[in-house]
Amino acid sequence: MSTPAESEKILQPRSQHILGAATIPAPLYISLLSILLIIWAFVYIRPTSVLPGRSLWLRWHWPRSRKSTPVPQAVVDAHTKKVDRKFGTWTPIEFERPAVAPYPNWSVTDTSPLKYRPFRYGPKYNITMGLRTLHQWDDWIELDNHYLRFHADKKRRIEERGAKCCRTDDSDPRALDGAVELLEELASYLPERYPSMFQKTDVGIDNIITHESFDIRKDRLTMNGHAEDPMQLSARLIQDDLAIMFEREDGIYYFLAGSILLAGFWRLEDKFGMGLPEIHTSGHVPGYESKLHKGMTNAFRRMMPDKVVLRHNYFIQVDEDLAWSYSIGDEDHDGHGWFTAEKNKAIEHHWFRSERQSLRRLPRSGGIVFTIRTYFHPITEIAEEPYVPGRLASAVRSWGEDVSQYKGKERYGDVLLEYLDRKHEEQVAKGLDMEREEELRQYPW
Known part of the structure; x- marks a missing residue:
C-alpha cells in the first residue's frame, strides 16, 4: 500500500x-x-x-424527433416578472399546441354538461380575478348534449342580428390575423377532441352532425360556400362566445374581434373597440379599480401561448332566455337594466347562469382569446343537488351592496333565499352530512 x-x-x-x-x-x-x-x-x-x-x-x-418550442424573443423574466417588449408589439412564436385525446365516449345526445357551481360560503364575498391554470389542453373547449340547442340559438341570432353579434375590426390588420388564427386553432383542436362530430378537411373542417363545411383559408372563409366573418365561423363551431383583444402602443388591450351571441346581459356593440379598463368601468364591475385593474393588466401583459388560465362567475336570471335576458329590457333599446325586471317572480322563473372563461394568447398574432362558455339551469334543478341550496344561499347573503346591485339581488333575493333555505332544511332533515361537504364538493364544483 x-x-x-x-x-x-x-x-x-x-x-x-x-x-x-x-x-x-x-x-x-x-x-x-x-x-x-x-x-x-x-x-x-x-x-x-x-x-x-x-x-x-x-x-x-433531447431526442431530435420531438418538436420543441423555440424560445420566444419576448419573455417574462422569471425573477423580475417584467416583460421585455414594447407596448403594442409582438414577435410571432412557433408554439405547437400539444395533441389532445378524444373525449371518452362523448355523445351529442348523452354527454351531460359539467356541474360547475362556482360559489362559496359566506360571510365574506371576495372580489378577485380568480384565475386558475388549465393543466390539460384536453379541457380547453367543452361541448356537451346542450350543443344542438346552443347551435340553433346561435344560428338564429346570426340570421337576425349579424354584425351586431359577430365582428372583426377591419381597421387593424392584426384583428383579422387573430380571428383567422383562432379559427385555424379550432379547426385543428375539435377533430382531435370530438372526432364523432368534427372531421378535418384539406381546406378546413366539417361538422358531421350539423352538415356544415368550413373553408378556413384566409382568402375564402366560407361556410357551405357562403362568405362569413371569421369570428362568425368560429361561433358556429362551439358553444362558447368568443372575444380577442390586442395590445396597442398605450399598453391597453382592446376588444377588436368577437362573437357575442349568448351573453345574456351585455351586447357586443356596447363593448366593441373598447380597452380592457373601459369595458369593466362602463359595466360598473364591482371593485375593478381597487382590486382588479392592476392584477388584470399584469396578467394580460405576461400571458404566453403555452399556458391557458380559467375563471368562473355566476349570476341569477329571472327568465329562461339563454341569449338575452329580456327581463332587463329590450335588447335593441338603450337603458336596459335590473331596474326594469319584475320583482320577486315565482321561483320557477329563476335560473342559475354560470360562465367558464378561458384565456390564452395566440402565438402568431399575439391576441388574447377569451372563450366564454355559459351553463344555464333552473334554480329548481340545481337545488336538488346535495349541499348546493345551503351554500348558494350563504353566498348570496355574503354579497356586499355593490355586488348585490350589480347582480340585481333586490329583484329576486327574497323569493330565492326563502326557497334555498327551505331546500337546505329538507336536505339536512334527510340526513345530509355537513361535515363531508369539503370532501365531496370542491370549488368550482
Missing part, C-alpha cells in the same frame, strides 16, 4: 499532464477538480429559465 507521500508523487505528474502547469499539491488539485465539477453541474444539470423544468444537458441531448 502506498504511503501518503508516495500517493502525492503519483498525483503530481497527472496534475501536470491535465493542467499543463507546474507541480500542484494534491489537496489543491483535488479542490480545483471539485470546483470544475461544480461548474459543470451548474451549467449542464441546473434547470434554467431558457427551457423551464429541463436542464441544458437535457436540452442538448
Whole structure:
C-alpha cells in the first residue's frame, strides 16, 4: 500500500499532464477538480429559465424527433416578472399546441354538461380575478348534449342580428390575423377532441352532425360556400362566445374581434373597440379599480401561448332566455337594466347562469382569446343537488351592496333565499352530512 507521500508523487505528474502547469499539491488539485465539477453541474444539470423544468444537458441531448418550442424573443423574466417588449408589439412564436385525446365516449345526445357551481360560503364575498391554470389542453373547449340547442340559438341570432353579434375590426390588420388564427386553432383542436362530430378537411373542417363545411383559408372563409366573418365561423363551431383583444402602443388591450351571441346581459356593440379598463368601468364591475385593474393588466401583459388560465362567475336570471335576458329590457333599446325586471317572480322563473372563461394568447398574432362558455339551469334543478341550496344561499347573503346591485339581488333575493333555505332544511332533515361537504364538493364544483 502506498504511503501518503508516495500517493502525492503519483498525483503530481497527472496534475501536470491535465493542467499543463507546474507541480500542484494534491489537496489543491483535488479542490480545483471539485470546483470544475461544480461548474459543470451548474451549467449542464441546473434547470434554467431558457427551457423551464429541463436542464441544458437535457436540452442538448433531447431526442431530435420531438418538436420543441423555440424560445420566444419576448419573455417574462422569471425573477423580475417584467416583460421585455414594447407596448403594442409582438414577435410571432412557433408554439405547437400539444395533441389532445378524444373525449371518452362523448355523445351529442348523452354527454351531460359539467356541474360547475362556482360559489362559496359566506360571510365574506371576495372580489378577485380568480384565475386558475388549465393543466390539460384536453379541457380547453367543452361541448356537451346542450350543443344542438346552443347551435340553433346561435344560428338564429346570426340570421337576425349579424354584425351586431359577430365582428372583426377591419381597421387593424392584426384583428383579422387573430380571428383567422383562432379559427385555424379550432379547426385543428375539435377533430382531435370530438372526432364523432368534427372531421378535418384539406381546406378546413366539417361538422358531421350539423352538415356544415368550413373553408378556413384566409382568402375564402366560407361556410357551405357562403362568405362569413371569421369570428362568425368560429361561433358556429362551439358553444362558447368568443372575444380577442390586442395590445396597442398605450399598453391597453382592446376588444377588436368577437362573437357575442349568448351573453345574456351585455351586447357586443356596447363593448366593441373598447380597452380592457373601459369595458369593466362602463359595466360598473364591482371593485375593478381597487382590486382588479392592476392584477388584470399584469396578467394580460405576461400571458404566453403555452399556458391557458380559467375563471368562473355566476349570476341569477329571472327568465329562461339563454341569449338575452329580456327581463332587463329590450335588447335593441338603450337603458336596459335590473331596474326594469319584475320583482320577486315565482321561483320557477329563476335560473342559475354560470360562465367558464378561458384565456390564452395566440402565438402568431399575439391576441388574447377569451372563450366564454355559459351553463344555464333552473334554480329548481340545481337545488336538488346535495349541499348546493345551503351554500348558494350563504353566498348570496355574503354579497356586499355593490355586488348585490350589480347582480340585481333586490329583484329576486327574497323569493330565492326563502326557497334555498327551505331546500337546505329538507336536505339536512334527510340526513345530509355537513361535515363531508369539503370532501365531496370542491370549488368550482
